[in-house]
Amino acid sequence: MKVSGDARLNLYAWLLVPGFLGHALQIASEDELWEAASRARYWHTPGWHLALPEAMPYAILLGLYAAVIGLAFQRSRPWMGAVLALFVLHYLSWPFRIRNHMSHMLFSALAVGGVWLLGRRSIKTDRLAVDGLALVLVITYAFAALHKTNTYFLSVDPALSSAVDGLTTFFIYGDLGSQPPRWAIAVATYGTVAIEALAPILAWRVRRLRVPMVLVLLAFHFPHVAVMNVADYPMIASMSYVALFSPAHFRLVLRHARRPNRWNVTGAALGVAAQLWFMPYWGGLMAFGLLVCALWGWAAGSMLRAELGRPLAQGARPAPVR
Amino acid sequence: MPRRRLIAYLVALCALQTAHNLLPYVGLRDDSCQTMFCGLEWGAHWNNHHFMPQRMVGDLWAYHTDVEATLAPAPPPGSRAAHLARWLNQEDRALNTEATRAVIHQLCAGGYRVRLRYRDAIGRDLREAEDACREPALSEPAWWIPVRLFETDLPEELLRSHLRPEDLPSAALPSEGRP
Numbered sequence: 001m002k003v004s005g006d007a008r009l010n011l012y013a014w015l016l017v018p019g020f021l022g023h024a025l026q027i028a029s030e031d032e033l034w035e036a037a038s039r040a041r042y043w044h045t046p047g048w049h050l051a052l053p054e055a056m057p058y059a060i061l062l063g064l065y066a067a068v069i070g071l072a073f074q075r076s077r078p079w080m081g082a083v084l085a086l087f088v089l090h091y092l093s094w095p096f097r098i099r100n101h102m103s104h105m106l107f108s109a110l111a112v113g114g115v116w117l118l119g120r121r122s123i124k125t126d127r128l129a130v131d132g133l134a135l136v137l138v139i140t141y142a143f144a145a146l147h148k149t150n151t152y153f154l155s156v157d158p159a160l161s162s163a164v165d166g167l168t169t170f171f172i173y174g175d176l177g178s179q180p181p182r183w184a185i186a187v188a189t190y191g192t193v194a195i196e197a198l199a200p201i202l203a204w205r206v207r208r209l210r211v212p213m214v215l216v217l218l219a220f221h222f223p224h225v226a227v228m229n230v231a232d233y234p235m236i237a238s239m240s241y242v243a244l245f246s247p248a249h250f251r252l253v254l255r256h257a258r259r260p261n262r263w264n265v266t267g268a269a270l271g272v273a274a275q276l277w278f279m280p281y282w283g284g285l286m287a288f289g290l291l292v293c294a295l296w297g298w299a300a301g302s303m304l305r306a307e308l309g310r311p312l313a314q315g316a317r318p319a320p321v322r
Numbered sequence: 323m324p325r326r327r328l329i330a331y332l333v334a335l336c337a338l339q340t341a342h343n344l345l346p347y348v349g350l351r352d353d354s355c356q357t358m359f360c361g362l363e364w365g366a367h368w369n370n371h372h373f374m375p376q377r378m379v380g381d382l383w384a385y386h387t388d389v390e391a392t393l394a395p396a397p398p399p400g401s402r403a404a405h406l407a408r409w410l411n412q413e414d415r416a417l418n419t420e421a422t423r424a425v426i427h428q429l430c431a432g433g434y435r436v437r438l439r440y441r442d443a444i445g446r447d448l449r450e451a452e453d454a455c456r457e458p459a460l461s462e463p464a465w466w467i468p469v470r471l472f473e474t475d476l477p478e479e480l481l482r483s484h485l486r487p488e489d490l491p492s493a494a495l496p497s498e499g500r501p
Contacts, residue, residue, distance in 0.1 A: 041474075043402055044409045046424035048468045092468045103354040107339045111332065119328050128325070132332045139336055143343035143356040151370045152361030162359040233358070 001076045006126040008242040008250050009112070012133065013080045015239040017072045018291060020083070022232035023101065024065065025284040031096045033058070042095045049095040057093040064090050081116065084109040101233040107136040108240060133243035138200045140237065145196035154189050163188040170223040173280045195220050203244040210249065211303045214241055218296045226278035231289040238296065256309070257302035263309060267301025268294045347374050349383035351471040365486050366444065382464070382471055384443035385416035387478050391454075392437040393429065403432050409475070410438075416481040419443050421474035423463040430455035 003013040032038050042049065049057050067082035091098065091106045111132030119125035152160040158168055164180075167188040171180045180188070195216060203213035221234035242250065257264060271293035279286045345351035346362060347369070363369060366384075369376040391410035397403035406425045410417065429436050436454040441447070454460040 040405045040409065043406055043428065044421055044425050045470050045474055046418075046420045046463050046467065047470055048465075050424060050428065051465075094469060096470070098354040098469050100354050100356055100358045103342065103356070107335065107342075110335055114331055114335065115328050118331055119324060124325070125328065128328050128332065132335065135332060135336050136339060139339050139343070140356055143340075144358070144360070146343075146374070147346070147355070147357045147360040147362050147371075149372050149374075150360065150362050151372070152363060154372075160361060162361055166359065228359075230358075 001074055003075055003077050003080050004126040005123040006130060006247060007254055008130050008245060008247065009126050010075065011242050011250075011254070012112075012130075012239055013071060013075045015242070015295075016080070016083055017068060018295065019105075019236045019239050020065070020068045022235045022285070022288055022292070023105075025288050026099060026101075026230075026232040027061075027096075029284055038096075045095050047093075047095060049093050052093060057090075057095055060086060060089045060093055077116075081113065084113040088113070099232070101236040104136065104140045104233075104240075105236055107140075108133055111136050127247065130243045133240045134200075134204050137237065137240040137243060138204060141196045141200045145193045148193050148196070154193075156185055156189070161189060163192055166223055166228055169227050169280075170278065173227045174278045192220070200244065203241075207246070207249065210244060211307050214244060214303065215300055217241065218300060222274065222293070222296075223278075225289040225292050226275055227280055229283065229285050231285045231292050235288075235292045238292075253303050253306045256305040257299065261301075261305065263305035264298045264301035267297035267299070267304070269297065271295075271297025271300075345471075347371075347376055349376075349378035349380065352383070352473070353469075353471055363484070365484065368486060381419045381443055382467075384419050385476060385481055386419060386422055386440045386443045387416045387481065388439070388441040388448070389415075389417050389422070390439040391426075394435040394437070397434065403429055403434060412475065414478045415475045416478045417475050418472050420463055420467070420471065423459075423461055426454050426461040427463055430461050436461075 003010050027033075042054070064083065064086040067079060067086050071079040071083050087105060087109050091102055094102075112129045115125060115129040115132055119128065148154070148163075153163060155161050156164055158164040164185055167180045167184060168178075171177050171184075199213040199217050199220075202209045203217070204210075206213075218238065221238065224234050225231040245253065272290050275286075275289045275293040279289060342351070343355045346355050346357055346364065349364075362371060364376050364383075366378055367376065389410055389412075391407055393403065393407050397407055406429055410422070410425060426436050426438070436451075438451045438454040438460060440449055440451075442449050451457050451460055
């Protein structure tokens with residue numbers, strides 16, 4: 001059973017499962033729902049949850065994860081619709097911190113769910129839903145870049161700039177040195193702003209730059225997964241990368257991703273090895289990072305094989321795609 | 323026609339997302355506007371952004387300090403009201419205005435009279451409310467806001483270190499600092 005005739009939406013539905021696994025781990029690690037302090041925090045946090053029965057936000061969360069499990073076993077439109085609808089309710093009723101990935105996921109859910117609700121069921125409607133996902137992704141990254149254009153982030157002071165601080169941590173845990181070189185600091189500060197502002201839109205609109213830009217985005221997020229213990233956000237953001245591909249280009253890449261080959265298996269192995277090398281300790285989100293890096297390595301290997309590898313069938317290279 | 327409607331929907335959604343992500347510059351939200359790890363700092367009339375202005379709307383972004391709340395009658399130990407009173411009376415914590423309103427609203431709805439002494443979030447004056455339940459600015463949360471927008475409470479020291487002279491009304495400025 002398929003979610004859609006558009007392969008990009010089918011893969012997006014498949015990726016929702018690891019995406020929500022990361023979300024669950026993030027909530028478990030920070031909100032600590034089983035602690036008494038969490039109950040007190042419920043009461044002193046403003047929001048609509050105060051007007052609901054106290055069990056309701058948790059019931060919605062459980063319902064969301066029941067739908068995610070349903071989607072894992074049966075990738076169908078009703079299950080995916082249930083996941084998207086329950087996520088919107090979860091967002092609007094959650095009594096604790098609303099994470100950045102939750103706002104991105106909210107607008108993504110409204111893009112796909114809204115287009116499905118308003119449009120007739122057809123491949124054209126689904127393609128518009130995918131365009132909506134791409135737009136939401138581009139806006140998300142553009143604002144991440146805009147907010148970082150400030151005196152602290154663009155300074156070279158590790159006490160002020162989380163880019164320099166994160167990079168130093170990355171160097172230390174990766175045994176790359178105790179202090180990053182100046183060029184790496186420049187890449188981490190100005191490069192971050194440039195990547196977030198430009199890479200998603202270039203990947204979406206320029207066919208020749210698509211795979212390089214997606215690879216740049218994956219490499220950019222790797223330190224967040226590896227040493228900053230925030231694998232949930234990059235996983236949820238990267239789910240939407242499928243929307244940066246045109247249908248034809250995506251089908252081409254998918255042909256190389258469906259089955260194991262030297263490229264994608266090597267990519268996945270390198271991803272896991274890199275995470276094992278850099279991760280500073282074992283924890284829920286760090287272990288989840290192994291899965292994220294394996295998926296990204298697999299995707300990177302498949303994209304590279306589609307771009308650089310030998311033609312697939314009977315020596316005939318697929319026609320150029322837009 | 324249906325396709326045009328769908329495109330209009332997506333354009334409206336993107337406009338909404340854009341407006342949402344601009345909220346930090348008008349003091350209407352800090353959580354979840356893609357400001358993670360960005361080092362963006364702001365006060366009532368300033369921020370450290372290279373070109374975005376800071377124009378605050380309302381007081382959702384602001385924090386009361388030196389809060390002391392007395393409830394009548396005294397809440398039973400271990401009750402929800404006792405937890406809420408303890409939250410209001412935390413030492414050396416600055417309390418978000420909207421979180422304070424949500425807490426006082428619950429206490430008032432539970433039949434308690436709340437006497438409140440606090441340093442005003444924006445004017446920084448010491449104030450006293452004999453019955454906070456009668457003051458909407460202290461006890462009526464904005465019900466159109468679905469979720470938490472800012473940290474509910476912060477160390478007072480962090481807030482103080484964050485204040486700049488331009489955040490304070492002229493009356494609160496030290497006299498030696500003025501001509």
